[in-house]
Each structure stands twice: as C-alpha cells, then as structure tokens.
Amino acid sequence: MRLRITFSKTGALRYTGHLNLQKIWEQTARRAGLPLAYSQGFHPLPKIQLAAALPLGFSGRAELGDIWIDDTLGAGFIPPQGDNEGNPYKEIAKLLQDAAPPGLGIIKVEEVDARAPALQTQVISAEYEVTLLEPGDGFGLTHRLSAVMEAESLPRQRRGKAYDLKLLIEELTLNPCPTPYGSPTGVLREADGARLFMRLAAREGATGRPEEVLDTLGIAFENTCIERARLILKSGLEK
Numbered sequence: 240m241r242l243r244i245t246f247s248k249t250g251a252l253r254y255t256g257h258l259n260l261q262k263i264w265e266q267t268a269r270r271a272g273l274p275l276a277y278s279q280g281f282h283p284l285p286k287i288q289l290a291a292a293l294p295l296g297f298s299g300r301a302e303l304g305d306i307w308i309d310d311t312l313g314a315g316f317i318p319p320q321g322d323n324e325g326n327p328y329k330e331i332a333k334l335l336q337d338a339a340p341p342g343l344g345i346i347k348v349e350e351v352d353a354r355a356p357a358l359q360t361q362v363i364s365a366e367y368e369v370t371l372l373e374p375g376d377g378f379g380l381t382h383r384l385s386a387v388m389e390a391e392s393l394p395r396q397r398r399g400k401a402y403d404l405k406l407l408i409e410e411l412t413l414n415p416c417p418t419p420y421g422s423p424t425g426v427l428r429e430a431d432g433a434r435l436f437m438r439l440a441a442r443e444g445a446t447g448r449p450e451e452v453l454d455t456l457g458i459a460f461e462n463t464c465i466e467r468a469r470l471i472l473k474s475g476l477e478k
Contacts, residue, residue: 240276240308241353242328244335245346248299252342257292263340264289268306270338273331276307288358290470291365291441294448298466301346305358361472362441364409367449369435370464380433383456384413393455404455407447410438441470 248260255263265285268275277283286307293299328348336345355361387393388411393404414434435456439447450460 240310241351241355242306242308242331242348243351243358244304244306244332244348246299246302246304247344247346248293248302248342249344250342252340253298254295256295257289260293261287261289263343264304264306267335267338267340267343271331271334273306273334274309276309290358291362293467294450296465297449298464300466300468301470302467303358303470305351307353360443361474362470363473364438364471365441365447365467366469366471367435367437367439368466368468369437369449369453370466371433371435371458371462372464373462380456380458381413384411384435387411387452387455395451395455397451404447404451407440407445408437408452409440410436411452412436438471 248255252260252263264287265275268285268287275285275287277285286305288305290303293302328350332345332348335348339345387405387408390405392406393408395402395404412435414436435453437447437449437452439449439452441447449465453460453463
C-alpha cells in the first residue's frame with residue numbers, strides 16, 4: 240500500500256537537507272507505528288520517496304512524500320471505515336503528526352496507486368512565494384520584472400553549463416505584501432515591500448531556481464524569505 244503525504248516544512252527544519260529529511264521521515268513513520276515496506280536486495284531500505292529536494296533555508300507549504308506500508312503487516316492498520324469526512328487515513332495523519340519533530344506538519348494522507356511512477360518523476364513545476372524583507376524601489380522592481388518577462392532569452396551559467404533561464408519561468412508576478420510593508424490601497428509604492436510569485440519548471444534536467452530569478456531581478460537572496468507553496472504533477476493533480 241502506497242500512502243501519499245502532503246506536509247509542511249517550516250521553522251528550524253528549513254535548514255535540514257534532503258537526505259536528512261528522508262531519515263527524519265523514516266524515524267517519524269517508525270515512531271507512529273507504521274509497518275514500513277522495504278526494498279529488495281542485500282541492503283533493504285524503507286520505501287520512502289520525497290517529490291523534490293527543497294534548498295536549505297526554504298520553507299515548504301505543501302510538500303509531497305510517498306511511504307509504502309507492508310500489506311502483510313498493515314492489513315489491520317488501515318481503518319476499514321472513514322470518519323465523518325469519509326477519510327480513513329485521518330487517524331494515520333494524527334499518528335504521524337504526534338510522532339513528527341517540530342517544523343514537520345502533516346496536512347493530508349491519502350492512498351495512491353502503488354504501481355504509479357516514482358514521485359520524483361511526476362513533478363513538472365513548482366510555485367514559490369518570495370517575500371522581500373526590505374522595502375525598496377517598487378516601481379523600479381516592476382520595470383525589471385517586465386524586462387525579464389519580455390526578454391527573448393535569459394542566458395545563465397550553472398555548474399559551468401549554459402542554459403536559458405527564460406525557458407524555465409512559467410509565471411512571474413509582483414504583488415503588494417500585506418504585512419509589514421504592504422500598501423493599504425493595494426498599490427505598490429516606492430517604499431512598500433512586495434511579494435513575488437513564481438511558477439518555475441521543475442522537471443529533471445530543467446529546474447528553475449528562485450534565487451537565480453532573484454539575481455536576474457537584482458534582488459539579494461539574503462533579503463528575502465522563500466516558501467515553496469505548491470508542487471504540480473504530470474497527472475494534473477495539484478498539491
């Protein structure tokens with residue numbers, strides 16, 4: 240049985256790397272009493288997949304992970320009937336939340352097809368919200384953003400390889416930040432802070448990175464707070 244977990248990653252957990260997060264999920268599942276299924280071979284490992292690595296310092300609002308339950312051990316573990324909302328996995332979500340470390344929030348647990356492709360291969364794009372921590376030149380930022388979106392290409396280098404950042408930007412908009420610098424009129428002024436919304440490609444070999452978009456806009460990465468708000472899958476199932 241394959242369970243898909245939607246979760247948040249916040250607080251100090253933002254500085255936990257992808258591999259360590261995988262271990263944290265294994266520990267959390269064990270503490271929750273889930274009968275984990277294991278891979279085959281000389282060194283069997285619990286079958287856990289995380290959709291996409293989140294860079295250090297980024298928070299995640301709706302991350303995705305898959306955990307396999309041993310059907311031979313878990314037949315009586317899954318409640319046969321749903322609760323009043325028709326969700327038989329709500330109790331598992333509670334068990335996981337009680338076992339989770341600070342910063343790991345369990346939003347939803349659902350069953351998915353165990354034969355479906357690896358979760359990592361299903362992600363096609365990701366949405367980010369970037370809050371600017373210092374007020375700046377709102378109108379100037381608007382013009383720079385327009386220039387980026389109107390550019391035919393945005394040549395960049397990553398690890399010695401050239402690529403076109405423009406091809407990885409699916410959407411990029413600027414919105415007033417409601418707090419602490421937001422304009423009560425909803426109109427950006429020169430002294431107001433702002434929040435950038437980005438939808439970037441997240442396919443294998445074609446991944447847009449928010450910090451590279453910020454660099455193109457002339458915004459220091461250190462003066463922002465970045466949250467990945469959603470992952471979008473090939474199937475059209477949006478999280």
